[in-house]
Amino acid sequence: MKTPKLFCGTVLVLGFLLASGPVFAAGAAKYPAYAHALADLRAAKSLLEKGGVTESAGEKKALREINLTIDDLRKATLDGSSAPEAPDATVQKANRLGSALHLLAKAEKDIRVQKGEPSVGFKSRTEQHLKKAYRLVEELKHSK
Numbered sequence: 001m002k003t004p005k006l007f008c009g010t011v012l013v014l015g016f017l018l019a020s021g022p023v024f025a026a027g028a029a030k031y032p033a034y035a036h037a038l039a040d041l042r043a044a045k046s047l048l049e050k051g052g053v054t055e056s057a058g059e060k061k062a063l064r065e066i067n068l069t070i071d072d073l074r075k076a077t078l079d080g081s082s083a084p085e086a087p088d089a090t091v092q093k094a095n096r097l098g099s100a101l102h103l104l105a106k107a108e109k110d111i112r113v114q115k116g117e118p119s120v121g122f123k124s125r126t127e128q129h130l131k132k133a134y135r136l137v138e139e140l141k142h143s144k
Helices: 001-032 031-047 057-077 098-111 122-143
Strands: none
Touching: 031 057, 031 098, 031 122, 057 098, 057 122, 098 122
């Protein structure tokens, strides 16, 4: 009788998923500003990627720094998603570099004001990546 084994296996898997669900939500609840910064960073990244195509080495470097920041924030908030959340309403596709700078500045502010630190050196490391990304995008904006 394979049905009881299949049923028991399904129950175990569902039980594990239900038990681990609150853990993922707890990270975002504990660090809400980090979760908001993640949404802004993902929106900035999509503006720089322009449909998956980057034009310059500067854009690639900025995207690398944004990705490093996103990775750190995902670990801090235990956010397993990769889908972007709704970006800030002021984002304008026509001015993609200016909008990316705006979103990076908002993410930096969110990270700076968040109380608590998920690990030693987290904020300083994350802020360094974000400042590098901001500087690179700013250079791109002024070079065009």
